[in-house]
Amino acid sequence: MGFEVLLLVRIYSGWGYVGxxxxxxxxxxxxxxxxxxxxxxxxxAELKRDKFLYQSDVQPAVDRLKLVxxxxxxxxx
Numbered sequence: 001m002g003f004e005v006l007l008l009v010r011i012y013s014g015w016g017y018v019g020x021x022x023x024x025x026x027x028x029x030x031x032x033x034x035x036x037x038x039x040x041x042x043x044x045a046e047l048k049r050d051k052f053l054y055q056s057d058v059q060p061a062v063d064r065l066k067l068v069x070x071x072x073x074x075x076x077x
Contacts, residue, residue: 001076008069015062022054 025047029038042050 001072005069005072005076008065008072012062012065012069015058015065019054019058019062022050022058 025042027040027042027046029036029040
């Protein structure tokens with residue numbers, strides 16, 4: 001049961017990272033080539049698209065994972 005809780009926490013943190021990237025007003029390039037560390041502002045269209053993606057895909061997954069992880073942790077304890 002402990003392994004499952006750790007796995008759920010890892011998945012939850014991964015979705016949190018995706019959500020943070022979508023909610024950010026800038027794009028940070030990481031380990032992708034010669035432009036590592038480059039930061040660019042998102043356009044208005046990108047901000048709207050990312051907000052929609054966050055609200056429709058990421059937020060529901062994060063909310064469900066939070067409930068499942070808390071429930072599994074409660075059962076583990």
